[in-house]
Amino acid sequence: VIVAExxxxxxxxxKVLEYHKITGRLADRCACSLGRRRAExxxxxxxxxxxxxxxxxxxxxxxxxxxxxxxxxxxxxDIGELLSRARAGRMLDGHEILQVAAAARAGRLxxxxxxxxxxxxxxxxxxxxxxxxxxxxxxxxxxxxDEEGEVREDASDALVSLRRREGVLRERIQHSLESIADExxxxxxxxxxxxxxxxxxxCIPIRAQEQSRFPGIVHxxxxxxxxxFIEPQTIVERGNELRDTELAIEEExxxxxxxxxxxxxxxxxxxxxxxxTLGVLDFIVAKAGLAGQxxxxxxxxxxxxxxxxxxxxx
Numbered sequence: 001v002i003v004a005e006x007x008x009x010x011x012x013x014x015k016v017l018e019y020h021k022i023t024g025r026l027a028d029r030c031a032c033s034l035g036r037r038r039a040e041x042x043x044x045x046x047x048x049x050x051x052x053x054x055x056x057x058x059x060x061x062x063x064x065x066x067x068x069x070x071x072x073x074x075x076x077x078d079i080g081e082l083l084s085r086a087r088a089g090r091m092l093d094g095h096e097i098l099q100v101a102a103a104a105r106a107g108r109l110x111x112x113x114x115x116x117x118x119x120x121x122x123x124x125x126x127x128x129x130x131x132x133x134x135x136x137x138x139x140x141x142x143x144x145x146d147e148e149g150e151v152r153e154d155a156s157d158a159l160v161s162l163r164r165r166e167g168v169l170r171e172r173i174q175h176s177l178e179s180i181a182d183e184x185x186x187x188x189x190x191x192x193x194x195x196x197x198x199x200x201x202x203c204i205p206i207r208a209q210e211q212s213r214f215p216g217i218v219h220x221x222x223x224x225x226x227x228x229f230i231e232p233q234t235i236v237e238r239g240n241e242l243r244d245t246e247l248a249i250e251e252e253x254x255x256x257x258x259x260x261x262x263x264x265x266x267x268x269x270x271x272x273x274x275x276x277t278l279g280v281l282d283f284i285v286a287k288a289g290l291a292g293q294x295x296x297x298x299x300x301x302x303x304x305x306x307x308x309x310x311x312x313x314x
Contacts, residue, residue: 014044029289031073034275035282052301054287059298060121061288068117071285072109075102076278083272086265091258094149100264100271101141104134107274110281124284130277132270137263144256151253159256162249169242173202173235180204180232189214196229200246201239203229 014020027039045051065071079100086092092100114121114128144155154160177195181204184190189210196203198219205227206214216230231239264271290296 019044026286026290029286029293031071031282031285032076033078034076034279035286038279038283039286048301048303055298055301057123057284058287058291060124061284062292063120064114064117064124065285065288065292067120068113071113071281073106073278073282073285076106076110076282077103078275079103080272080275083264083268083275086261087268089265090261091254092261092264094145094151094257096149097141097257097260097264098145098149101138103275103278104271105138107131107278108133108138110278114281124281127277128281131274132267134267134271137267140263141260144260151256155256156252159249159252162245162252166242166245166249169238169245173238173242176235176238177202177204177232180234184214191227198229200243201231202235203231206230 023039023042026042027036030036030039077099082092082096082100086100108131111128111131111133114125118125144152146152151159153163174195178193181190181193181195184204184206185193189206190204191207192205194205196205201217201219203219205222206229208221208226208228211218211228211230214230215233217233217236218228218230220229221227222229
């Protein structure tokens with residue numbers, strides 16, 4: 001009963017002091033959810049050693065910000081769920097792989113930042129020194145994926161060969177169809193010289209009444225029914241070859257994504273540790289940023305727990 005009453009009184013006091021507004025402002029200063037969750041969960045503590053340590057890290061972060069400028073948290077996101085999936089052997093898509101690479105890069109840059117600030121922020125430099133570096137992962141992702149997370153055309157020798165083959169087949173099919181379309185217009189079977197795609201197959205729009213005189217496979221009809229879209233019989237085999245090549249390209253792209261996902265999975269454990277460290281650093285830097293914004297000063301904590309509020313202001 002006594003404990004419950006004490007908790008009730010603490011909650012009432014925090015509500016009266018509008019403590020949630022302070023933690024809300026602190027959360028808003030965080031670079032991502034890793035630090036934000038720590039800010040939102042922050043509660044007052046009476047452990048003097050803990051309080052002194054937290055005040056010291058805030059002061060060190062303020063000095064680092066003054067000397068080195070903003071901490072390079074850009075690209076930092078919570079990738080915990082992606083790491084769990086990769087470690088379980090599941091394939092990530094290109095955008096998700098880019099997220100992991102960006103977080104790894106952010107960790108490297110944050111580590112470099114606090115290494116430069118080690119003289120004024122030794123405790124934070126020691127914390128940041130735990131962060132790993134993943135040059136191979138960063139390099140592989142950059143080599144194989146573009147800025148949008150799409151697999152690059154030259155991501156593998158096999159993909160280069162397949163893309164080249166695809167281009168040659170498309171060019172041959174297009175050239176053959178243009179000749180057939182020309183002939184169809186002259187014979188009155190088609191209204192215009194046009195090559196279109198239906199269901200992934202190259203077709204020529206033929207008048208419906210001419211369908212029986214035009215050998216091939218019907219892949220679609222116009223809404224009016226006056227036009228049918230036919231893949232000429234003479235190019236069906238080449239169309240099949242093109243489709244086989246497209247499927248091989250899709251499989252090679254998946255293979256590359258699986259390979260990159262496997263690389264991430266092999267480093268999932270240290271990357272997860274880095275996420276926790278980066279969350280702490282994000283939280284500390286947010287405290288320093290808010291302290292600077294508020295013009296706050298570093299209070300001296302007394303062992304006798306006396307509270308002296310001289311020159312205090314709201």
